[in-house]
Amino acid sequence: MSHAIDITQLTKTYAGGHRALCGIDLHVEEGDFFALLGPNGAGKSTTIGIIASLVNMDAGRVSIFGHDLVREPMAARRQIGLVPQEFNFNMFEPVEEIVINQAGYYGLEGSAVRARCEVLLRELGLWEKRREMARNLSGGMKRRLMIARALIHAPRLLILDEPTAGVDIELRRSMWQFLREVNRQGTTIVLTTHYLEEAELLCRNIAIIDQGRIAAHTSMKALLNRLNCETLVLDLMAPIDAPPHLVGVDCGVVQVDAHTLEVTVSRGQGLSGLFAALAAAGVEVLSMRNKSNRLEELFLSLVAQGRQAQRGVGEGE
Amino acid sequence: MVSRAYWVAFKTLLRKEIRRFSRIWVQTILPPVITTALYFIIFGNLIGRQLPAIEGYRYIDYIVPGLILMSIISNAYANVVSSFYGSKFQHYVEEQLIAPIPSWVILIGYLSGGVARGLSVGAAVTLVSQVFTSLPLHNLWVVFSMALLTSILFSLGGFINAVYAQSFDDITIIPTFVLTPLTYLGGIFYSIDMLPESWRCISLGNPILYLINAFRYGFLGVSDIGLLQAYAIVLLFISVLFAYSLYLLKVGRGLKS
Ligand SMILES: Nc1ncnc2c1ncn2[C@@H]1O[C@H](COP(=O)(O)OP(=O)(O)OP(=O)(O)O)[C@@H](O)[C@H]1O
Ligand SMILES: [Mg+2]
Numbered sequence: 001m002s003h004a005i006d007i008t009q010l011t012k013t014y015a016g017g018h019r020a021l022c023g024i025d026l027h028v029e030e031g032d033f034f035a036l037l038g039p040n041g042a043g044k045s046t047t048i049g050i051i052a053s054l055v056n057m058d059a060g061r062v063s064i065f066g067h068d069l070v071r072e073p074m075a076a077r078r079q080i081g082l083v084p085q086e087f088n089f090n091m092f093e094p095v096e097e098i099v100i101n102q103a104g105y106y107g108l109e110g111s112a113v114r115a116r117c118e119v120l121l122r123e124l125g126l127w128e129k130r131r132e133m134a135r136n137l138s139g140g141m142k143r144r145l146m147i148a149r150a151l152i153h154a155p156r157l158l159i160l161d162e163p164t165a166g167v168d169i170e171l172r173r174s175m176w177q178f179l180r181e182v183n184r185q186g187t188t189i190v191l192t193t194h195y196l197e198e199a200e201l202l203c204r205n206i207a208i209i210d211q212g213r214i215a216a217h218t219s220m221k222a223l224l225n226r227l228n229c230e231t232l233v234l235d236l237m238a239p240i241d242a243p244p245h246l247v248g249v250d251c252g253v254v255q256v257d258a259h260t261l262e263v264t265v266s267r268g269q270g271l272s273g274l275f276a277a278l279a280a281a282g283v284e285v286l287s288m289r290n291k292s293n294r295l296e297e298l299f300l301s302l303v304a305q306g307r308q309a310q311r312g313v314g315e316g317e
Numbered sequence: 318m319v320s321r322a323y324w325v326a327f328k329t330l331l332r333k334e335i336r337r338f339s340r341i342w343v344q345t346i347l348p349p350v351i352t353t354a355l356y357f358i359i360f361g362n363l364i365g366r367q368l369p370a371i372e373g374y375r376y377i378d379y380i381v382p383g384l385i386l387m388s389i390i391s392n393a394y395a396n397v398v399s400s401f402y403g404s405k406f407q408h409y410v411e412e413q414l415i416a417p418i419p420s421w422v423i424l425i426g427y428l429s430g431g432v433a434r435g436l437s438v439g440a441a442v443t444l445v446s447q448v449f450t451s452l453p454l455h456n457l458w459v460v461f462s463m464a465l466l467t468s469i470l471f472s473l474g475g476f477i478n479a480v481y482a483q484s485f486d487d488i489t490i491i492p493t494f495v496l497t498p499l500t501y502l503g504g505i506f507y508s509i510d511m512l513p514e515s516w517r518c519i520s521l522g523n524p525i526l527y528l529i530n531a532f533r534y535g536f537l538g539v540s541d542i543g544l545l546q547a548y549a550i551v552l553l554f555i556s557v558l559f560a561y562s563l564y565l566l567k568v569g570r571g572l573k574s
Contacts, residue, residue, distance in 0.1 A: 014574055052415045056573050074319075074417040082415050088408035092340075093333075104329025105416035107322020149412075 002066055004028045004079075004157050004188040005051065010060030012046055012212075020046040022212040023060070028205070030065070030156075033183045034190045035199035035220075038209040039303060044192045045085050047209070048161050052082045065156060078106065081155035083146045085162050085192075091135035095126055098134060099149050106153040113152070120148040123178060140167045144175070151182070158182060160191040164198060176202060196295040200224070208302055215306035226298065231291035234261045237284035244281035249273045262291060326418045327426050334430025338396055338437075345396070346438055349388040353442045356384055357449040360506075371508050372539045378453075381446045382533040383505030386467060388442045390500060390525070391492065393435030393468040397427050397475030398488045405479065410572060420566040424476070424559075431472030432465065439464055452536050459544070460535030466551045467528050471496075473558035480562075480571045499525045509541050524550055 005028040012021040020043045028034045036044050049055030051062060053073065062069040067076040089098050096117060103113040121127045124144040129137060137145060143163060150158060160179075164172045179202065183189045193199055199206060199220070206223060208216040216223065239258035246253060251274060252264040261283070265274060278285060338345040359365075361377035368376040404410040413423050446452060454460065474491070482488045503525035509517050520526055521542075531547035534540035540547075565571075 054411055054414055054573060056569060074419070077415060077417040080415065084411065086408065088411045090404070090407060090409045097333075097336075101329050101333055102412055102416070104332075105326050105413055105418055107319075107325045107417075109325050109329075 002030055003063075004030045004032065004065055005190065006061070006063045007047070007051075008061045010047070010050065010062060011058045012043075012050065012055065013058055020212050021050075024209065024212070024214050026207055026214065026217065028188060028190055030188055031183075031186060032188055032190075032205055033180075033203045034188070035203035035206040036190060036192045036209060037196070037199060037206060037299065038192075038215075042209045043212045044209055045161055046212075048082070048084075048159055048190075048192070051159065052080060052084075053077060054084075078153075079156045081150035081153065081158045083143070083150045083158070083160040083163050085165075087142050087146070089134050089142075089145065089149065091133065093134055094131050095134055095137070095145055096121065096130040098145065099152050102149045103152045108153055116154070117148070117152060120151055124148050125174075140171050143167060147175075147178075155187065157188045157190070160189070162192055162194065164193060164195065172198070196299055200295050208299065208306075210303045210306050211310070213306060213310065216302050223298065224295070229264055229266045231262055231264045231297075232288055233291050234263060234278075234288050235259060235286045236261065237286045240283065244278065244283050246274070246277040246281060249277045323418065323422050326416070327422050327429075330413070330423065330426025331429045331433065334396070334400060334427065335433050337400060338430070338434045345392070345434060346441060349392055349438050350441050350445055353384045353388055354445050354448075356380070357446060361449045371511075372537075374537055374539070375450070377450050378537065379508075379533075380506055381450060381452055382536045383503070383529045385439050385442050385446065386464070386529050386532045387500050387505060389435040389439040389464055389468050390471045390528075391496065392438040393431040393471040394475040394478075394492060394496060396434040397431035397472045398479045398482070398492075399475075400430060401427055401476055401479035402482050402485075402488050405482075405572060406485075414569075414572065420563055424562055424566055427476055428469060428472040431475060432468040435468030435471070436464060439468075453538075454536060455538035456535050458535075459531065463528060463532040463535060463547070463551075466548075466555065467532070470528075470551055470555050470558065473555065473562055476562050477558065477565065480565045482571075499523055502526075503529050504541065505529055524554065527551070 005026060007024060007026040009023045009025065010021055011019075011023050013019045024043070024047065026047070036047065038044050046055060050057045051064070051069070053069070057069075064076040064079050067079065069076050093101075099117045099121065100113060103109065103117070118127065121130055124147060126137075126141060126144055126148060129141065134142065134145060143166075147160070147163065150160075163179075164175060167175065176198070179189060179191075191199075191202070203220055205219050206216070207214055233256075236259050240255070240261075241258075243253045243255040243261065250266065250269065254262045256262055263274065265271070275285070357377065360380055365376040370376065371379045401410070404413075443452075474496075478488060478491050502520065503523050504520065509520045509526070512520065527542055527547040527550050530540040530542050531544055534544060
């Protein structure tokens, strides 16, 4: 099976001496919908910048559909469409011209390109704005303009660096639908996002990167299976003075205030035992919700584990 | 197949450049035309009448070629320096860096933009000069090749300036403090034979002097220096600056961290 992206031992230290990537390995299969996650400053944009020839790498190997970035740069670049994190088009150019010019840089021109441009601009809701100067677009429209521009040459690999940052919920949903369709038609997609539910919803495989190191590289399913506990927030019918002593269930109980309890239960334990114990302790529950996104909790714990492991290594040296 | 793709990429870059300076023609085309028209009025009609002829030519006829070349120099330079710096500053140069275009195609694309603007302004200024005088044409080939080579050379200068520029101030420093003095002292307004010996020698170290004299030769058939020398100098400078620009673009100086 050919890999859309193959990265081995990639390192990058910026001019200021900051070590942004400390030898990462990353593999994305063809046709995948892949999420690259990580906290601010983790090295996501640096990785993407290197893949897209915008940042020089120090060491390591990157190949795109088998084309080595150093040995066959033109062939590699032809496969990639990029939606960067920051706006990078000429604000004084009209929308349609920006997209058509990008096609020109890939050696494409003529009626076929104009037709494809029209399809993309219509699908992304920009057709009415095609003669508008780019700077007159709203933030969400500017992002969609960058998506149209990235797809004009029909790349096999689409990379999006935080495409939904600052995009309203309705628009985000329509963008998800659009990207799913692009992926369904065979384009490999890699995206970074800080909305974990977005990754959960869209992506089949993920990597978590932190402080320039890969902290996890796995399938979404396997990751979710590793979630072994969740925290429930219980709103109580009547006020309580002290956290109840629950008999017969294995869980952590924290009292937040007189009307609120937080209970952490492990997966597969079942909730009926918990409720029976609560009833036995005389606590009546009014409503219940998950404390936070389970994925977010897992994400934080993975990042924390990675850092701990790293500290261990550091102390050993 | 590949060369066709590069050709399309080049055409796209050039079209984009021409659209850019045409869109803002009030800032790009009009000012040099007005400035040189003022020179023609002042030196041609107002005080030029009282000045003696140089090498058998009326003063206005003697200075017109230099004024045309000066507008070519400053516009070729200005176009590339502001266009490339702008694309770096607003990051849309990335549109080209991620695409499968070799550095030399990108470089030639930007240079062609500078050449297009230099020659457009040069042509406009030449037309305006015809209102004030009627210039002879000694050798069209020399006129055209010098205009072309000069605009290529100063487009390269503008490109290198843009690569190193960190702020908008940096793109005006070289034109103001280097280019303008060298041009004005490059024999637009006088023949160096009229200068004292020491100034004559210093002037010979100014490369722009050779370009202006060769260009004037194309119109009038007179020159302070040898034509071959002028071509040799401009071709040498172009080769060196082209190689250097290409190197800068390849390593991504000022573009890639
Ligand atoms: N051009 C640069 N020069 C110097 N340091 C840089 C540069 N770009 C990024 N860095 C540093 O490299 C590290 C990784 O940055 P990067 O942009 O890759 O993070 P990120 O994962 O994309 O973060 P975010 O989620 O905030 O976008 C950061 O510490 C950042 O400060
Ligand atoms: Mg980033």
